[in-house]
Amino acid sequence: MLQTFSWLEILVYAVIWSTIGGLAGFYLFASVNRNPRSGARLGVALGVLLGIGGALVGLIGSAQSAINAALLLWLAALLAGITMNMGRVGLGQHEQRATLRQKIADLAYGLLLPTFVIVFAIVVFPMLWNVVLAFRPILLRDLPTMELFSLDGLTLDNFSRVLSARGFLDTLIRTFIYTITGTLLAILMGLVAALVVKDAFPGLNAVRGFLLFPYIAPIISVVLIWKLMFNAQFGLVNEVVDALGGRRIDFLSAPATAFTMVILFQAWRYFPFCFLFILARIQAIPDDLYEAAKVDGAAPTQRLWHITLPQLQAVFGTLFLLRFIWTFNKFEDVFLLTGGAANTQLITIEIYDQLFSARNVGASAAVALVLAAVLMVVVVIYFRWFLVEER
Amino acid sequence: MxxxxxxxxxxxxxxxxxxxxxxxxxxxxxxxxxxxxxxxxxxxxxxxxxxxxxxxxxxxxxxxxxxxxxxxxxxxxFSESYRAVLFDFRFTTFIGNSLLVSLITVTLTLLLAIPGAYAVTRLNFRLKALMSWGILLVYMFPGIVIGIPLFVVYSQLGLRGNLPGLMVIYMSGTLPVALYMLRSYFQTLPAELEEAALIDGCNHLSTIWRVVLPLSVPAVASVALYTFMIAWNEILFAILFLTDTPASWTLPLGLRQLDTQEVPRTYLMAGSVIITVPVIALFFFFERFLTRGLTAGAVKG
The missing domain is CATH 4.10.280 (MYOD Basic-Helix-Loop-Helix Domain, subunit B)
Incomplete structure (x- = not known):
């Protein structure tokens, strides 16, 4: 009995199987000194035939069996390559016939294809497929049995559920506030740190090393130490608060302070990144500029204001964009610090909550899609603004 | 007066x-x-x-x-709390898992990124711009957004809790970083050396092995360290994929699961020291290479 498939399934299977077959054909033909491009073409055709044919007649029924088939195919290609090489069967003369240009290009593809396939399979493809998931009614408990690439029952329910939920807009706005203030604070701290260590002083190298600690240490350990230092009962910070005559606060779980704390954490953890960028730029500013300003009678603050800062403008722009994107996407920092409680819910944590608390895969994908869309809009606006400024 | x-x-x-x-x-x-x-x-x-x-x-x-x-x-x-963490809370297992994941990720990343970076720096081909910039663009993609579809696929394939499955995901993050860092380093190497090797009868692969690699030891070392740090510190995908299978927890995930009311804070901090010290030690050891790598636009975070 023949299975029926939607056009999307056919398309997805075709892409997957032509990748699998194409890779095998490319390297097999290259190994026996034949034209790898014709090998890739042959492999694509065979792969698609095998994959889609196998799926149609029901031989390849599950994703697991598809993986097995793919691995089997690759193993066969590997063995074929080895035996043909050893037995000197079917060796071609690609080396002599092909143009230098084609040989170089073939080599380049051969070296880059594995990387490209991994990145495509793990990043680009899921990103695209997330769009489909966002329109499908899938719950967590459906996962083992659902059809992976089906287009059945597309619906807008996920979006209406997510967007109309109380607090979603607040979460979005909070994410923006968190991102922008955290980013600006990190850049400001990085600037101050760079100005402080730009001239040599005894112990400079050690200080510069320490400055990078927050950034290179594993996120989980810095989160744990923050939790203990700001603990209400025995946290060191609260001891200081006590000694100064203030009232003890549970900084990371009190609604009044938690949000400020996660912003401060963000600035503390990522200022070293900004520091390194800014320091590198400061050290590249030519000394003549300062000399000339000195001759003209400019005081240190004036030199800072009129020479150093303007020279750093481009770095600030780049840093803001990079840090904005990465902070907006950041999940684990706030998730580990507060879990999104006490008014610190962010849109990335919302994605996680939809998946594991609401146990709704579709809704989770919908939030993820909103995140990606908002991010894209921001980046486009930024680039337009930035380019106009440049001109 | x-x-x-x-x-x-x-x-x-x-x-x-x-x-x-x-x-x-x-x-x-x-x-x-x-x-x-x-x-x-x-x-x-x-x-x-x-x-x-x-x-x-x-x-x-x-x-x-x-x-x-x-x-x-x-x-x-001091050894009392460390021993408790290592043996009573199975940190030895987590350390083993983390080392396995990180070292294999580093090895495979270098194995693919060194030839790949050579290709985008020195070889000419039609899709060069697409491949080098496309891979770099991946940098900007949010991990949590990719996480959902991957979670779905991995659930169906039964790959959740499977360390090789996790390594592939880590590689998708480390490969672009490594490729980008190595490319900017290879661009500073004089092409004449490689051309001389090619004329003397090396093919491109042996040129990479005999000429490019020996010249790039510092860059390769710093890429290896960054890749190691990324894999060693990573926790988002570990939470998503490994939480249900304690036997395959990595160090960060194991430490996170320790963070409950019942576990004494002393042990928690001992665990934090265990996970932090290797990173900081490596960093100080290789600081010279690393700071330059960081400003070369590396490491997402």
């Missing part, structure tokens, strides 16, 4: 009033040292405190929250 006092006054009058330059420089010196103190307090001290809390029993912490230096007895008994 003595002669000396008169002289001193005369000298004072002769000296011009402090210029703005001198005032500001003096103030800047004071502020600079204050700021250095501030930065050391905020960056180095928390890590010292982690060490401190990892040897003091919780009773002692509650009684003397501000004891800055542990007693001699506490210091000499």
């Amino acid at each position: 003595t002669n000396k006092a008169q002289e001193r006054r005369a000298a004072q009058q002769a000296r011009p009033a402090l210029s703005r330059e001198q005032v500001e420089l003096g103030a800047a010196r004071v502020i600079k040292w204050l700021l250095i103190a501030f930065f050391l307090l905020t960056t180095a001290f928390p890590f010292y405190w982690m060490l401190n809390l990892s040897v003091r029993p919780i009773g002692d912490v509650l009684q003397y929250p501000t004891r800055l230096i542990p007693t001699w007895e506490q210091i000499s008994n």
